[in-house]
Every structure is written in structure tokens, then in C-alpha cells.
Amino acid sequence: MSSDLLVDLNDDLGVDDPPSNALDQLKLSPMGDKLWPPDDSSMSKSETDISKRLGEGSHLTWDHPYYDIARHQIVEVAGDDNFGRKVIVFNACRMPPHHELDHHKLLMYLKATLDQYVESDYTLIYFHNGLTSENKPSLSWLRDAYREFDRKYKKNIKALYIVHPTMFIKTLLILFKPLISFKFGRKINYINYLSELEDIVKCEQLVIPTRVRDYDEKIRASLKPSVQAQMSPPRSPPLPNQQFGVPLPTLRARSSDNGAVPLVMRDTVAFLMEQGLEIEGIFRRSANVTLVRDVQHRYNSGEEVSFSQMEDVHLAAVILKTFLRELPEPLLTYQLYNDIVNFHNVDSSSHVTAIRNMLAMLPEENYASLKFLIEFLVQVSAQSEINKMNNANLAVVFGPNLLWGQDAAMTLSAIGPINNFTRTLLDQHYKVFSP
Secondary structure (H helix, E strand, C coil), X not given: CECCCCCCCHHHXXXXXXXXXXXXXXXXXXXXXXXXXXXXXXXXXXXXXXXXXXXXXXXXXXXXXXXXXXXCCCEEEEEECCCCCEEEEEEHHHCCCHHHCCHHHHHHHHHHHHHXXXXXXXXXXXXXCCCCCCCCCCHHHHHHHHHHCCHHHHCCEEEEEEECCCHHHHHHHHHCCCCCCHHHHCCEEEEXXXXXXXXXXXXXXXXXXXXXXXXXXXXXXXXXXXXXXXXCCCCCCCCCCCCCCCCHHHHHHHCCCCCCCCHHHHHHHHHHHHHCCCCCCCCCCCCCHHHHHHHHHHHHCCCCCCHHHHCCHHHHHHHHHHHHHCCCCCCCCHHHHHHHHCHHHCCHHHHHHHHHHHHCCCCHHHHHHHHHHHHHHHHHHHCHHHHCCCHHHHHHHHHHHHCCCCCCCCCHHHHHHHHHHHHHHHHCHHHHCCC
């Protein structure tokens, strides 16, 4: 994986100041120029049910102004990456031919989607495979798009990952070098194989188009067996004191006090209650990658972790979200998935009763941990004039960390209903959790 992309390859490629039609003169790779069959997207049954309800392939209703763009599923939101940053996915292979797509409206839709997340740190993953001569946008559109995304959008993007890059995309970046700032250029990374994404985000939470997976398998199969083995090392067995990625009942059995709320949640919330309630943008910022991994390792090794000594509010916030996201089963459980994504059908007068009935089905550890977390988040929201994190913002941050489908994939079709349920849970917490 490479991050120093905007190097001077101009001499090798013979690229000087690009003419206005340079993009149209670029040739795509043979694989990229092939006309692919329709993609089946491999969505889970629950995801398919949601798509049928809202309109085939779209999280928006048919009369929404962006429905004709959203139905192609070019842009998706896939929860958080391994470092607590929102993940936005752009699928080039799902872009239809030029005559079927309003590119200006696509740009406006992309901005509208990002507007919900750009106040937080976020990661952009671009699946390049499937961009063909039939659907590649013009140079002028790309130039306008880059300029349209002002500092508001570029400030909090922490990384742009280009998956399966070709000489076309590498040359394109060189053509755009005069427009791309050095700081933004350092955020661009090449990902040659899907396995490399695992260091950034769990691939199972991404709805990766079938053609992208097939292409990845094809190029991996061309590698020597020894190289393939290096790319897929065996997973390490869990440590005796493992805290991350462990079922809640197991953590409770290991606890010295048999507490239903896990140690990581108690530690992070205690520190954040003391130091984080008045920090603007709490839960919206990412943390140092090395520190996150170090804290996880210390917890998993049975070492004591003191956030007070580290004095890093954002680190504690990321560790809390990471712990929830790495649970083998989400805190709200797979059993409640369909009820929650269909919660919008419940009359508002019955919201509290419906939620209480759902939560009554949770295992004891899940209920206790959820109640503990929600009561803490209510304290965060109470300081929203200072920290800018009201219930709606907290729901956007925590919704995808409280529930995901059994196949782990997260799409806009599911993320909206999950966030709305989380918002209602926060709004009505005093009634939901009352005796």
C-alpha cells in the first residue's frame, strides 16, 4: 500500500501541463474497458427487504429528488473504520453509461451524503475497477468536482484509498497534480488487493460489488503461492485476557466482580465523564493509529490501562466505539435487526412501548451495557451547546456501532433506520429505562 502517490512520474509518462481533453485521450486497461454484466451486489436478505421497501437498490423513496442517482448505489456509507472514522464508499463499476447519468446531480448527491458526516473524521474508499470508456466522467467534471468540495469536505477526510488502481488512475492523479494540495495528496493511498483493506476496515462490513471481488480473486490467483500465503496470514488465537472481539457473557465470567458491563466500557466512560463532556466534537475525531492499537493490545494482554495518564479524550472515545464495533454480535443483537430497521413503521405514540418490548428480549449483559452507554450519552448530549453533540449527532456516531446485519455489511438502506432508532432511544431514554 502506497501513500506517496503524487510523485514526479511526469518524465516517465511524458506528462506536462495537461490539455483540456487529456482525460478523454487516456486509455483504460483491457479489464477496465470490458462491458461488465449487471452486478448482483450480494446483499443480505434483510438488506434486500429494505431496498424493496424503499425502491429497488435505493435508500430513498421513488419521489425523492436524488432517487434516480441513489438507486445505482454508487455511493454508500459503511459504518466506521478500525480507527473510529466514518467510511464512505464510491463504486465506479456502478456508474451507468454517460447518457443514463446526470453527472451534476451525482455531484450534488455526493455532497448531500457527505454533508451528514464531514463534521466528523472520515475515510473515503474508491473501488476503481469497472470504470470503463462507457462510464468514465469527463476531465472538466472531475476538475469541477474537486473544486466543488471545498475545505469543509477536505478538512476531516483522513484518508482516500484507491482500490485496484490502474495506470489510468495514476496518470489522472498526475494530470491533477497542479490542483491537488500537497497535504491532500499525502492522504491518498493505493490498495492493490482487498486483503490490504483489512488493516483499515473490516471488509465484511462493506458491500463490495461482485465484479470487484471477482477481479480481486483473478489478480490474486496470478500470484505465486508463497506470496498468496503472505497476504492471508492465519488469525492469532485469542489471548487469555482478551477484551476486544469477545462475547459479553465471556467477559462477564472473566470479571473479578461478575459485572455485566465490560471493563473497557467502564474505563472509557469513567474517563470521558470526568474529562470529555465539554470537548467539542467528542466522538467525531479519530485518534493516533499506533496508540489505538497499543491500548487494545494492553487490554487484551490483561494490563491495566489508565486514560488519565494518557490525557487523550479522543483516544478514549475511539476505544469505546472500537470495543462496541468489534463485539462478535452487536450490542442490540441480530435478533432485533429487522424490528429496528422497520421501527419507522411504528406509530410515534407507541415508540416507548415498542422499544421496551424489544429491549426486554436482550440478554442481561447486553441490556445492562446498553443502559450504561445510553445514560452516559445522555450526559454528553446535555452539554451539546458546548460539545456540539446533540442526540441526532450521537445517533449518527453510535448507530452503526450498536447494530449491523448478520453478514456485517452496512449500507445507506440500513444505516438511516438504525440511526433513527438510536435517536429515539436517546430522546426517550428516561421512559425506556424507567422501572
